[in-house]
Amino acid sequence: MDVSHPDSPNYGKHWTPAHVAATFRPSDDAVAAVRGWLVESGLAPERVRLGTGAAWVQADVSVAQAEALLGTEYFLYQFGDDEDFTHVACHEKYHLPAGVAPHVELVTPTLHFDVKPKRSAPKVEKIERRSGASSNASAKAVGQPGFGTSFPKTSGVLNTIWSELEDCDEQIVPDCLRALYTFDYIPIATDKNSIAIVEYTPQAYVASDLDLFFSNFSPSQVGERPNLVSIDGGYSQTDYGGFDFNGEANLDIQYAMALVGNEQSVTLYQTGDMVEGASFNNLLDALDASYCTFEGGDDPDYDATYPDPYGGGYEGPEDCGTVTPAYIMSTSYGYTEVDLTPAYEQRQCAEYAKLGLMGMTVLYSSGDYGVAGNYDLCLTPDGYESYDGTIFDPSFPSTCPYVTAVGATQVNPGSSVYEPESACETVIYSGGGFSNVFPMPDYQRAAVENYLTAYPPPYPAGTYNTSGSRAYPDLSANGANYVIAVQGEFYLVYGTSCASPVTAAILSAVNDARLAIGKGPIGFINPVIYTPLFMGAFNDITNGSNPGCGTNGFSAEPGWDPVTGVGTPNFARLLGLWLGLP
Structure with missing residues (x-):
C-alpha cells in the first residue's frame, strides 16, 4: 500500500x-x-x-x-x-x-513422500473431472486443453468477417475495442516499457495465424512476432494443433499485439515443456529468484519439477530469477480455490504482492462460469465440487487481493459501441463473487460494502462467503464475439480470456505515457482504481448478471459489483488521472 x-x-x-x-x-x-x-x-x-x-x-x-x-x-x-x-x-x-x-517450517527428508513413480511415455490428454471429484494435484496441468476457469469457448468457424463498427454487436475486432474504450494512443517510450502475455505449453500461438489476423485487422504488423522468453523448456509446440491447442495463445497474442501496435513489442512467457508442464509457481520462480525458496519452495505434488527427474522432458536447470518482470503481465488461465490448498494459495498470493512492490501489474481472467467453478461445478456443504452443489465456487488467483481480476462484458445485440455494455451473458458468464480463502482488503471495503448494502443478494446464509472476504473481479472488458484466426480459419470466441489481454494492452499504454515523462509504471493498481476519483473514470456496467449454481448469481449494479468490478476502462479519462499521479 x-x-x-x-x-x-x-x-x-x-x-x-x-x-x-x-x-x-x-x-x-x-x-x-x-x-x-x-x-x-x-x-x-x-x-x-x-x-x-x-x-x-x-x-x-x-x-x-x-x-x-x-x-x-x-x-x-x-x-x-x-x-x-x-x-x-x-x-x-x-x-x-x-x-x-x-x-523452522520444514526439514527434509523426513515425513514427506514428495516423489512419484516413473511414468510411461509422454502424452497430451484432456483433463476431465467427475462430479464431486477435485483435481487438487493439477496445478501443473494448467495448459491442457479445456482446463481451468478461463479457457476460451467458441461457437465455431466464421464464413464471413465484418470489420465495421456497426457490426461490433456480432463480431468484435480491434477497432471495436478502440471505440468502446476510447483507446487511441501511439507509444513513444517503447524502449522503456514492457508487456508480457503468459502461455502454458502445450498451448501455443501459430505464426501464420498471426499474419492472417494482421492482414485483416492490422496490415502494418504482418511479419511481427512476440519476443519469446522460454521458461522451463517452454516453446511454441507444433505437434498438436487446432482450437484446443492454439485458441488461447492465438487469442491472447493477436489482440495484445494488434492493440499496442507495431511500435511496442510484446513479450511471450512460454512456460513449461510438453512432458512436465508448468504451474503458476513455475512462472513465478522465473520472475523472482527469492520465490524459489520462499516459505520452503514449491510443492512437488502440485508444481512441475525441473530438471525433469524422469527423463524425456526439459533437463536444463530450473528457471529461477532468470526473467526480468514486465511492467504488465496478463494471464488467461485459472483454477478454482478448492483445486488447491489454502496454504499453497496464500504463498502464491504473497508473491503477487512482491511483484506489485517491484512495479508489475498482474492481471488474471476472473473465470467464465459466473459464480460457479470449472465446468459449472459448485460446492457441497462438505466442501467438494459437484454438479449438484449449490454453494458458489470462487476462482483463483482472481481472489488473491494482490492481483487485478478481469471480468467480461458484451455489446448488447442490436446496440452500438457507443451505447453501454452489459455483463457478458453470451456463451459465458463473468466470473465473480467472494473468496473462501482471503479476507477483504481495505482498498475495496467501501465499494463492496456499498454494493452489499444497496443491492443485497437474495440468497440464504451459506450460499457464498459473507464473512467479509476478498471480492472479485476488480474491473472488466469485452469478452464476447471475438474474431480470431486459428489454423487458417476465423473463429468466434468468448471468455474472460479475451478481456485480460485487452486490459493489459490498454494499461500498457498508460505506462508508456508515464514513462515518457519520467514517471514510473503504475504497478499494483487496485488501491488506485477503487478510489472514488478513479471509479468515476470507468464505464459503469449496470445491466446483466453472472448465473451459476442454480441461481442468477450476482447482478451488475451502479458502482462496483461482483460481476464486472468497477467497470470497463475509459482510456482517455484514466490516462489523464494516472498522468496526474506522482
Missing part, C-alpha cells in the same frame, strides 16, 4: 528485487539459531551451508547423525515391487529443540 495507494507519499517508488528478497527472507536470528544448533551438535561449520535466498540451510549428515539430531528413525521405503525406486524418510515424527523449532 505504501507504494501503491495514490495518497501515499511513496506512491510509485517501487522496490528493487534485492530489497524484496531481503525483506521476505528469514531473519538473521532465524539463520543463526539453526546454524548454531547444527554446529553445536558436532557438525563442522563447512558442512552447514545457506542456500540461495537464505531460505534453506543445508547440512551434509549421515543417517545416524540425522536420527540423533532429530530424535527419529529413518527407513528406506520402496515403491511397490520396484527395487530401483526407493525413498528415504523417517517414521511418524521428528523433533527440534525448543529454541530452533519456531524458526
Whole structure:
C-alpha cells in the first residue's frame, strides 16, 4: 500500500528485487539459531551451508547423525515391487529443540513422500473431472486443453468477417475495442516499457495465424512476432494443433499485439515443456529468484519439477530469477480455490504482492462460469465440487487481493459501441463473487460494502462467503464475439480470456505515457482504481448478471459489483488521472 495507494507519499517508488528478497527472507536470528544448533551438535561449520535466498540451510549428515539430531528413525521405503525406486524418510515424527523449532517450517527428508513413480511415455490428454471429484494435484496441468476457469469457448468457424463498427454487436475486432474504450494512443517510450502475455505449453500461438489476423485487422504488423522468453523448456509446440491447442495463445497474442501496435513489442512467457508442464509457481520462480525458496519452495505434488527427474522432458536447470518482470503481465488461465490448498494459495498470493512492490501489474481472467467453478461445478456443504452443489465456487488467483481480476462484458445485440455494455451473458458468464480463502482488503471495503448494502443478494446464509472476504473481479472488458484466426480459419470466441489481454494492452499504454515523462509504471493498481476519483473514470456496467449454481448469481449494479468490478476502462479519462499521479 505504501507504494501503491495514490495518497501515499511513496506512491510509485517501487522496490528493487534485492530489497524484496531481503525483506521476505528469514531473519538473521532465524539463520543463526539453526546454524548454531547444527554446529553445536558436532557438525563442522563447512558442512552447514545457506542456500540461495537464505531460505534453506543445508547440512551434509549421515543417517545416524540425522536420527540423533532429530530424535527419529529413518527407513528406506520402496515403491511397490520396484527395487530401483526407493525413498528415504523417517517414521511418524521428528523433533527440534525448543529454541530452533519456531524458526523452522520444514526439514527434509523426513515425513514427506514428495516423489512419484516413473511414468510411461509422454502424452497430451484432456483433463476431465467427475462430479464431486477435485483435481487438487493439477496445478501443473494448467495448459491442457479445456482446463481451468478461463479457457476460451467458441461457437465455431466464421464464413464471413465484418470489420465495421456497426457490426461490433456480432463480431468484435480491434477497432471495436478502440471505440468502446476510447483507446487511441501511439507509444513513444517503447524502449522503456514492457508487456508480457503468459502461455502454458502445450498451448501455443501459430505464426501464420498471426499474419492472417494482421492482414485483416492490422496490415502494418504482418511479419511481427512476440519476443519469446522460454521458461522451463517452454516453446511454441507444433505437434498438436487446432482450437484446443492454439485458441488461447492465438487469442491472447493477436489482440495484445494488434492493440499496442507495431511500435511496442510484446513479450511471450512460454512456460513449461510438453512432458512436465508448468504451474503458476513455475512462472513465478522465473520472475523472482527469492520465490524459489520462499516459505520452503514449491510443492512437488502440485508444481512441475525441473530438471525433469524422469527423463524425456526439459533437463536444463530450473528457471529461477532468470526473467526480468514486465511492467504488465496478463494471464488467461485459472483454477478454482478448492483445486488447491489454502496454504499453497496464500504463498502464491504473497508473491503477487512482491511483484506489485517491484512495479508489475498482474492481471488474471476472473473465470467464465459466473459464480460457479470449472465446468459449472459448485460446492457441497462438505466442501467438494459437484454438479449438484449449490454453494458458489470462487476462482483463483482472481481472489488473491494482490492481483487485478478481469471480468467480461458484451455489446448488447442490436446496440452500438457507443451505447453501454452489459455483463457478458453470451456463451459465458463473468466470473465473480467472494473468496473462501482471503479476507477483504481495505482498498475495496467501501465499494463492496456499498454494493452489499444497496443491492443485497437474495440468497440464504451459506450460499457464498459473507464473512467479509476478498471480492472479485476488480474491473472488466469485452469478452464476447471475438474474431480470431486459428489454423487458417476465423473463429468466434468468448471468455474472460479475451478481456485480460485487452486490459493489459490498454494499461500498457498508460505506462508508456508515464514513462515518457519520467514517471514510473503504475504497478499494483487496485488501491488506485477503487478510489472514488478513479471509479468515476470507468464505464459503469449496470445491466446483466453472472448465473451459476442454480441461481442468477450476482447482478451488475451502479458502482462496483461482483460481476464486472468497477467497470470497463475509459482510456482517455484514466490516462489523464494516472498522468496526474506522482
